Amino acid sequence: MAESTVRIGLILPDVMGTYGDGGNSVVLRRRMRMRGIDAEVVEITLDDPVPDSLDLYTLGGGEDAAQTLASRHLTRYPGLQRAAERGAPVLAICAGLQVLGRWYETSDGRRVDGIGMLDVTTSPQAVRTIGEVISEPLTDALTCALTGFENHRGGTALGPDAAPLGRVTHGVGNGAGEGTEGVLQGSVVATYMHGPALARNPELADLLIARALGVDTLAPLEIDEVTRLRRERLAVR
Numbered sequence: 613m614a615e616s617t618v619r620i621g622l623i624l625p626d627v628m629g630t631y632g633d634g635g636n637s638v639v640l641r642r643r644m645r646m647r648g649i650d651a652e653v654v655e656i657t658l659d660d661p662v663p664d665s666l667d668l669y670t671l672g673g674g675e676d677a678a679q680t681l682a683s684r685h686l687t688r689y690p691g692l693q694r695a696a697e698r699g700a701p702v703l704a705i706c707a708g709l710q711v712l713g714r715w716y717e718t719s720d721g722r723r724v725d726g727i728g729m730l731d732v733t734t735s736p737q738a739v740r741t742i743g744e745v746i747s748e749p750l751t752d753a754l755t756c757a758l759t760g761f762e763n764h765r766g767g768t769a770l771g772p773d774a775a776p777l778g779r780v781t782h783g784v785g786n787g788a789g790e791g792t793e794g795v796l797q798g799s800v801v802a803t804y805m806h807g808p809a810l811a812r813n814p815e816l817a818d819l820l821i822a823r824a825l826g827v828d829t830l831a832p833l834e835i836d837e838v839t840r841l842r843r844e845r846l847a848v849r
């Protein structure tokens with residue numbers, strides 16, 4: 613592997629990959645390789661300590677029991693926390709968002725400590741939310757609507773250090789009545805959007821890549837399938 617290879621950490625795909633969120637790391641690698649940037653995915657499983665030396669990290673969704681294992685592992689090996697502190701971008705999806713928070717309550721009412729990277733807490737909502745979700749980004753770094761598929765019981769409340777990623781225009785997002793979707797805090801981008809999110813939202817993929825590379829912009833990429841998928845999903849509105 614060349615020294616210039618960008619290394620994408622896929623955190624705990626063995627327990628936090630139920631909804632195909634591992635695809636986010638594949639999208640990141642593909643979009644870098646298409647631009648001539650060498651990139652590799654490094655899988656970090658429950659058998660591995662979490663390295664703090666990677667360039668970019670992704671963390672997927674999962675069931676309540678799986679995310680409890682993930683919380684314990686990330687607490688025991690705090691490499692992700694150290695990497696985020698030095699500014700490495702982190703993408704966290706659904707249960708990943710919840711695990712990065714202060715605590716979350718499982719659907720049977722158990723409170724589990726998160727790893728405290730995000731100023732959020734999560735409690736079960738009256739009903740599970742399943743369906744398409746669309747939001748308008750609340751950051752100048754993104755210009756396109758975000759789309760995804762949400763499937764979660766937990767509803768997330770944001771504290772003062774956490775900012776929402778988007779304003780919901782279709783679906784539920786962080787929680788019934790909140791009207792917001794996802795979280796931005798430091799180098800972390802977190803969202804309830806499965807899809808995988810980066811296959812559906814290439815602008816978000818490129819934002820993470822640009823941050824990992826420390827550049828302001830990237831050469832645009834035209835991929836017909838991605839454009840078609842976006843158009844199809846936005847039509848839900």
Ligand code: GLN
Pocket residue numbers: 631672673674675676679705706707708763764765766767
């Ligand atoms: N188990 C969590 C919930 O139901 C997260 C689900 C997920 O990652 N899709 O809220």
